[in-house]
Amino acid sequence: MTRAQSEARGARERARVPRSSLGAVGPVDVRPDPVDLLVSQGAARLPELLPLRYGRMAASAFAFYRGAALLMASDLARTPHSDLGVQLCGDAHLSNFGLYGTPERRLLFDLNDFDETLPGPFEWDVKRLVASVEVAARGIGLGAGKRRDVLLHVARAYRTAMREFADRPTLEVWYARLDADDELRDLRSDLGKAQAKRTESTVRKARTRDHLSSVGKLTEVVGGSRRFVSDPPLVSTLPELLGAAGAREFATAMGGLVSAYAASLPPDRRHLLAQYRVVDLARKVVGVGSVGTRAWILLFQGVDDSDYLILQAKEAQESVLERFLGASGYAQSGQRVVEGQRLMQAASDGLLGWQRTTGIDGHQRDFYVRQLRDWKGSAVIEGMRPAGFRRYGAMCAWTLARAHARSGDRVAIAAYLGRSSSADEAFATFATDYADRTESDHAALVAAIGAGRLQAVHGV
Structure with a gap:
């Protein structure tokens, strides 16, 4: 479309779906039971890990929110939404942004979780983000007035960033990125000495979280060979899961996964991977909402015993959005995740790829593969001070707008949102009301655990 056509499209959408409607959280009386929805996800997951998932989600309202993407997708499907489509993250809460x-x-600094990515209405991601801001702000003790100020600031940051991207040439949008070192220089003047020091510590720590630190933390030398260290239920070795004979058989199958996964990489990365061989693998529990899905860590060795690489093969199931927005255009869920990530991120892991393989249970399952740690770092939301929290929320909003501008009609979205604060106010209202709903749903989960309806493991 020309700029004029896109602006007209945004104006038409504003007439069809007024910005004030962005504040609607959807009816309560027709909602599925939130605990039932969570339980429904367990059918495709490892049953022995579900108590761990429920325990982690029960820890706080924010922890619950992190694992409740399906519940929110179900609610959003019952609200008015625009036809201004983008590549959605699908789970754009505050803790799914970070350093890499x-x-x-x-x-x-960018989005770092794409398990639920799928094309859909841009505002679904924005609502997921702003509601997470409100839930987290309550958790760190911000009062109602300060929370409203932060919400408006975050919503405005998304809107103004989208207008900025709408005015830029396409290639400038594609190359836009948030460099951590550049941002840190700004933070020093905006946040004061104490907050800047904490941020600098996070950046320094991220640079130490590489494949060598992973090897030191997760492996040990046994009988002259390096192997993963058992730490159940978080890390389980193959012999623990399958016995010695079964471990050898499954390791052979996973070797096939690696060979086939390499085909999804560019030729230069295939050449890089070919210089390593798999020497061990183990199952690792990751995240909050992801607990129960299958995730493997694979230890690779290069030319000698000082040359190692750890990759993570994480199961990719159907996106929670597919129930409401239709099936993905990719038949392989791992490819859905990888292609969505490549489209939304400013730059992606050089070893990011996908594959389908046969699991321990004999069923074919989809995986995406990436480096376990490659300068990865994340902020501890629960420990933030108000000034840092406000700035962090705006960084996330800018990053989300940049991701949406790459994949959607940025001019139409900017025209829809407009120059006034109408959309900001509506998003803030949505966030406040949806945080109330989240606290109620969290209480329902805690009650279900207390009544014995669900088993939970806490503190792990």
Whole structure:
């Protein structure tokens, strides 16, 4: 479309779906039971890990929110929504942004979780983000007035960033990124000495979280060979899961996964991977909402015993959005995740790829593969001070707008949101009301655990 056509499209959408309607959280009386929805996800997950998932989600309202993407998708499907489509993250809460290293060895701040990615209405991601801001702000003790100020600030940051991207040439949008070192220089003047020091510590720590630190933390030398250290239920070795004979058989099958996964990489990365061989693998529990899905860590050795690499093969199931927005255009869920990530991120892991393989249970399952740690770092939301929290929320909003501008009609979205604060106010209202709903749903989960309806393991 031309700029004029896109602006007209945004104006038409504003007439069809007024910005004030962005504040609607959807009816309560027709909602499925929130605990039933969570339980429904367990059918495709490892049953022995579900108590761990429920325990982690029960820890706080924010922890619950992190694992409740399906519940929110179900609610959003019952509200008015625009036809201004983008590649959605699908789970754009505050803890799914963070630091990571690019193949060029720059440290960027970006979205870092794409398990639920799918095309859909841009505002679904914005609502997921602003509601997480409200839930987290309650958790750190901000009063109602300060929370409203932060919500408006975050919503405005998304809107103004989208207008900025709408005015830029397409290639400038594609190359836009948030460099951690550049941002840190700004933070020093905006946040004061104490907050800046904490931020600098996070950046320094991220640069130490590489494959060598992973090897030191997760492996040990046994009988002259390096192997993963058992730490059940968080890390389970193959012999623990399958016995010695079964471990050998499954390791052979996982070797096939690696060979086939390499085909999804560019030729230069295939050449890089070919210089390593798999020497061990183990199952690792990750995240909050992801607990129960299958995730493997694979230890690779290069030319000698000082040359190691750890990759993570994480199961990719159907996106929670597919129930409401239709099936993905990719038949393989791992490819859905990888292609969505490549489209939304400023730069992606150089070893990011996908594959389908046969699991322990004999069923074919989809996986995406990436480096376990590559300068990865994340902020501790629960420990933030108000000034840092406000700034962090705006960084996330800018990053989300940049991701949406890459995949959607940025001019139409900017025209829809407009120059006034109408959309900001509506998003803030949605966030407040949806945080109330989240607290109620969290209480329902805690009650179900207390009544014995669900088993939970806490503190792990």
